[in-house]
Amino acid sequence: MVPGNGVGPIPNPLTTEPKRMSPPPLPSVVFFGTPEFAVASLQALVESGISVRAVVTAPDKPSGRGQKLQAPEVKIKALEYGLEVVQPESLKDPHFLERLRMWDASIFVVVAFRMLPQAVWSLPPLGTFNLHASLLPDYRGAAPINHALLNGDEETGVTTFLIDDRIDTGSLLLQAAEPIAPEDNIQTLYDRLKERGAQLVVETVRGLAEGKLHPRPQQLRGTERPAPKIGREDAHLRFTQTAQQCHNRVRAFAPHPGAWFALSAPDGSALRIKVLQSRWVETDEMPLESWSIEKGIWRIRCAQGVFFPLVVQPEGRKSMDIESFINGYRPDPLSVLL
Numbered sequence: 001m002v003p004g005n006g007v008g009p010i011p012n013p014l015t016t017e018p019k020r021m022s023p024p025p026l027p028s029v030v031f032f033g034t035p036e037f038a039v040a041s042l043q044a045l046v047e048s049g050i051s052v053r054a055v056v057t058a059p060d061k062p063s064g065r066g067q068k069l070q071a072p073e074v075k076i077k078a079l080e081y082g083l084e085v086v087q088p089e090s091l092k093d094p095h096f097l098e099r100l101r102m103w104d105a106s107i108f109v110v111v112a113f114r115m116l117p118q119a120v121w122s123l124p125p126l127g128t129f130n131l132h133a134s135l136l137p138d139y140r141g142a143a144p145i146n147h148a149l150l151n152g153d154e155e156t157g158v159t160t161f162l163i164d165d166r167i168d169t170g171s172l173l174l175q176a177a178e179p180i181a182p183e184d185n186i187q188t189l190y191d192r193l194k195e196r197g198a199q200l201v202v203e204t205v206r207g208l209a210e211g212k213l214h215p216r217p218q219q220l221r222g223t224e225r226p227a228p229k230i231g232r233e234d235a236h237l238r239f240t241q242t243a244q245q246c247h248n249r250v251r252a253f254a255p256h257p258g259a260w261f262a263l264s265a266p267d268g269s270a271l272r273i274k275v276l277q278s279r280w281v282e283t284d285e286m287p288l289e290s291w292s293i294e295k296g297i298w299r300i301r302c303a304q305g306v307f308f309p310l311v312v313q314p315e316g317r318k319s320m321d322i323e324s325f326i327n328g329y330r331p332d333p334l335s336v337l338l
Contacts, residue, residue, distance in 0.1 A: 026049055026050050026051060026206075026209065027050065027051070027105075027106040027107050027126065027205060027206075027208070027209035028050075028051040028052075028053050028103075028104070028105045028106055028107075029045065029050060029051070029052055029053065029105050029106070029107045029108065029109050029205060030052070030053050030054050030055075030056060030100065030103055030105040030107075030108050030109070030124075031045065031052055031054075031055045031056070031074075031078075031108075031109050031111075032055075032056045032057070032108060032109065032110040032111070032113040032116070033055070033057060033074045033110070033111040033112050033113050034057050034058045034072045034073070034074055034112055034113055034114075035072065035073055035074070035112050036073040036194075037111065037112045037133075037190065037194050037197075038073070038074050038111035038112040038113070039073050039074055039077045040194045040195055040197070040198040041109070041111045041131060041197060041198040041201040042055065042074060042077055042078065042081075042111075043077060043198065044198035044199065044201060044202050045109065045201065045202060045205065046081050046083075048202045050202070050205055050206075052081075052083055053084070053103040053104075053105045054083065054084040054085070054086060054099075054103050054105075055074060055075070055078040055083050055084070055085045055086070056085075056086050056087075056088065056113075057072045057074045057075045057078070057085060057086075057087055057113075058072050058087060058113075058114075059087045059088075059089060060072070060075075060087065072087075075087070086099065091114075091116060091117055091119075091120055092117050092119060097119055097120070097123075100120065100123055101123065105124055106124055106125055106126045106209065107124050107126045107127060107128070107129070107205055107208055107209070108120070108121065108123070108124050108127075108128035108129075109128075109129060109131075109201060109205065110128060110129065110130040110131070110163060111130070111131045111197070111201065112131075115167060116128065116163060118165055121163045121164075126208045126209065127162050127163075127208065128162065128163045129160050129161060129162050129163065129170075129173055129204055129208070130160065130161060130163050130168075130170070131158060131159070131160055131197045131200065131201055132144065132158065132159045132160075132161065132168055133145050133156070133158055133190075133193045133197065134148065134156055134157065134158075134159065134227065135155075135156060135157040135158075135159060135175055135177065136159040136161060136168060136172060136175075136218055137168075137169075137218040137219070137220055137224045138223075138224050138225055139156075139224075139225055139226070139227040140167065140168035140169070140224070140226060140227060141167070141168065141226050141227035141228045141229070142227065142228060142229040142230075143227050143228065143229055143230045144156070144227040145186060145189055145190055145193060146186060146227070146230050146234075146252045146253070147225065147226075147227040147252075148180065148189070148227075149180070149184070149185070149186060149189065149248055149251045149252035150248055150249060150252045151225065151248070152244065152245075152248045153180055154179065154180055155177055155178065155179050155180060156177075156178055156180055156189070156193070157175055157176050157177040157178045157193075157196075158175070158176050158178070158193055158196050158197040158200050159172060159173075159174070159175045159200075160172075160173040160174045160175075160200055160201065160204040161173055161215075161218075162215050169218060170215075170218075171215035171216055171217050171218070172215065172216050172217075172218060173204050173207070173208070173213050173215055174200050174203055174204050174207065174213070175200075176196055176199075176200050178192060178193060178196055184251065185250075185251045185252075185254040185255070186251065186252055186253060186254060186255075186256075187254070187255055187256075230253075232257075234253075235249070235253045235257055235258065235259045235260055236259075236260060236261065237249055237250070237259050237260060237261040237275065238261075239261070239300055239301070239302045239303070239307065239337060240302070240303050241302060241303055242302055242303050242304040242305055243280035243281070243282070243300075243302040243304065243305030243306055243307040244280050244282075244304075244305060245302075246259075246278070246280065246300075246302055246307045247278050247279065247280040247307060250275050250276070250277065250278045254275075254276045254277065255276055257274075258274030258275070258276060258313060259274065259275050260272055260273060260274045260275065261273060261275070261337055261338065262337070262338040263331055263335050263336075263337060263338075264335055264336045264337075264338050265331075265332050265334075265335045266332060266334045266335065270338070271314055271315060271329070272314075272315040273309075273312050273313070273314055273315070273325075274312060274313040274314075274315075274319075275309045275310075275311070275312055276311040276312065276313060276319055277309075277310040277311035278307060278308060278309050278310055279308045279310060280302075280305050280306065280307050280308065281305055281306050281308075282304070282305045283305060283306050291337060293326055293331065293333075296322065296323035296326055296327075297322070298322055298326065300337065308322075309322050310322055312325050314329065
């Protein structure tokens with residue numbers, strides 16, 4: 001102390017170390033998700049140190065021949081982490097809503113889950129956001145990855161956006177593009193988007209917590225394409241389309257559920273065949289809607305170009321290369337492709 005002034009020594013600004021700012025506390029979240037696609041995001045949140053107060057997922061469902069109850073993939077992973085799991089039948093149930101309030105999470109994170117009512121998504125102070133597997137506003141809907149492949153796109157991506165009262169229309173938070181390789185199918189592209197999406201989920205949580213993200217409305221240009229739910233007939237190969245379109249349909253449904261066509265023999269029998277790998281060429285050398293087999297190669301004439309099945313799965317059998325199929329089934333030359 002300096003005698004008589006009652007004040008301690010004045011610090012020298014040239015020698016005094018600046019105070020270290022502690023990082024902002026990580027936010028707490030409630031995670032909503034059900035299928036395998038959502039598991040990567042849950043795992044990324046937990047391993048990044050973000051507090052996951054609870055996981056909301058779908059009820060167990062009967063599956064298989066024995067109709068045994070099967071837990072959603074997200075539930076299985078959540079229990080491995082020791083997280084609290086709830087599986088409400090109704091998202092508007094008062095007891096469920098009260099539990100959401102008790103968890104006092106700052107953000108709700110939604111990945112591959114059903115539509116939330118406003119009573120749920122409006123609860124957290126920093127908002128509720130969803131991860132979508134496209135570059136919104138393109139491919140709003142349930143099957144964006146399939147439709148990107150069906151259309152032969154060379155690029156897609158992942159988007160996080162704030163949920164509102166309509167499907168996939170909320171304000172954008174973050175986006176990341178992902179190239180689509182010519183050899184990609186639904187499985188390979190799904191796997192990459194799942195992992196890239198998980199990274200984006202963590203980035204979004206941190207950005208919201210730090211106040212660094214500024215939601216921006218989706219700007220419609222009039223060229224956006226929808227991505228409605230895929231049905232069985234969507235996987236039907238129709239050779240009145242171009243060979244490239246047929247090839248893209250194979251990519252969009254391989255390995256599951258598999259693009260298919262039927263081979264109808266003159267005796268009235270029909271065989272459903274899934275095509276798991278294919279190629280195509282642009283040529284018009286074959287008659288319209290005809291097919292031929294020569295030297296272990298199956299050529300199918302399309303509206304434009306020729307389509308070549310490479311790996312197939314006859315109904316009730318395992319997958320096989322096309323030469324094995326030809327040698328084993330010996331298709332009748334008079335059979336019709338349906």
